[in-house]
Amino acid sequence: MISTHPRIVRYVANLEKLGIPETTTWLTELELSELSFWKDATRRRQWLAGRWVAKRLVTRSSQIDMLREVEILSRGEDGLGKSPTVSIRGDTSSYRLSISHNNRSILVGITSCHAAIGVDVASGVPETPSFRTRWFSQQETKWIESDIASRLPLAWALKESIFKAFGNGSKWDPRSIELVKVNQNRVQSRIRGIEVEPLSMWIRTTKGGVATAVWNDTAIQEVSLCS
Numbered sequence: 750m751i752s753t754h755p756r757i758v759r760y761v762a763n764l765e766k767l768g769i770p771e772t773t774t775w776l777t778e779l780e781l782s783e784l785s786f787w788k789d790a791t792r793r794r795q796w797l798a799g800r801w802v803a804k805r806l807v808t809r810s811s812q813i814d815m816l817r818e819v820e821i822l823s824r825g826e827d828g829l830g831k832s833p834t835v836s837i838r839g840d841t842s843s844y845r846l847s848i849s850h851n852n853r854s855i856l857v858g859i860t861s862c863h864a865a866i867g868v869d870v871a872s873g874v875p876e877t878p879s880f881r882t883r884w885f886s887q888q889e890t891k892w893i894e895s896d897i898a899s900r901l902p903l904a905w906a907l908k909e910s911i912f913k914a915f916g917n918g919s920k921w922d923p924r925s926i927e928l929v930k931v932n933q934n935r936v937q938s939r940i941r942g943i944e945v946e947p948l949s950m951w952i953r954t955t956k957g958g959v960a961t962a963v964w965n966d967t968a969i970q971e972v973s974l975c976s
């Protein structure tokens with residue numbers, strides 16, 4: 750099958766409007782087991798909304814009828830969060846997926862053919878100088894301080910998006926992701942000092958913050974190799 754949707758980014762401002770069914774028949778046993786990890790009602794709603802949006806994107810782009818045939822798991826055996834994996838009818842798929850939630854908003858990014866993608870919704874990022882000193886390099890701080898209101902949440906969301914796309918199971922450490930240059934649609938970065946190829950970037954201003962997605966363009970170039 751040749752995918753006609755190499756990359757999709759879907760932002761939902763209010764997850765209550767998604768119309769997620771009360772029943773959980775659209776979830777697999779393993780997904781229900783992951784859901785049971787969360788006790789807080791808000792976090793459970795966010796988890797469900799992320800799955801609902803992501804499963805619908807996958808089923809639509811791969812012509813599958815039932816949401817239950819798509820399985821999305823995001824917890825490792827150690828119980829810690831990990832980059833979500835997507836299986837279809839029990840087989841690991843080539844989809845790469847990233848999910849973020851913030852209050853009532855949900856952001857989901859998906860690519861086919863293993864191309865990396867990471868998304869984040871950031872709001873309420875502390876504007877104190879000590880926060881910037883702790884988590885940003887001098888070069889990043891200089892860039893942020895020329896327009897703190899818009900660049901601080903953007904820098905934070907980009908770091909998290911890049912981590913989600915390329916973290917490869919490492920521990921989240923904002924300083925390990927370094928923003929080198931942010932242009933209109935592209936971000937150059939380093940991870941633990943190693944240069945990452947320039948990434949494409951999607952940005953949307955949200956209430957009190959920003960939503961971002963980054964991906965490598967391999968998705969577009971390799972689309973004809975999907976099978």
Ligand SMILES: CC(C)(COP(=O)(O)OP(=O)(O)OC[C@H]1O[C@@H](n2cnc3c(N)ncnc32)[C@H](O)[C@@H]1OP(=O)(O)O)[C@@H](O)C(=O)NCCC(=O)NCCS
Nearest residue numbers: 796799823829830831832833848849850913918919920921
């Ligand atoms: C990635 C992380 C910083 C995001 O936290 P956040 O800003 O509070 O939450 P967001 O809503 O933006 O993102 C949460 C989503 O990120 C995804 N996620 C979690 N861990 C991830 C990771 N390591 N890489 C990529 N995506 C991850 C999950 O899909 C999760 O949503 P879900 O639980 O509903 O499936 C946090 O989940 C984290 O620290 N995870 C790593 C855990 C860890 O340290 N693992 C490695 C141990 S060595």
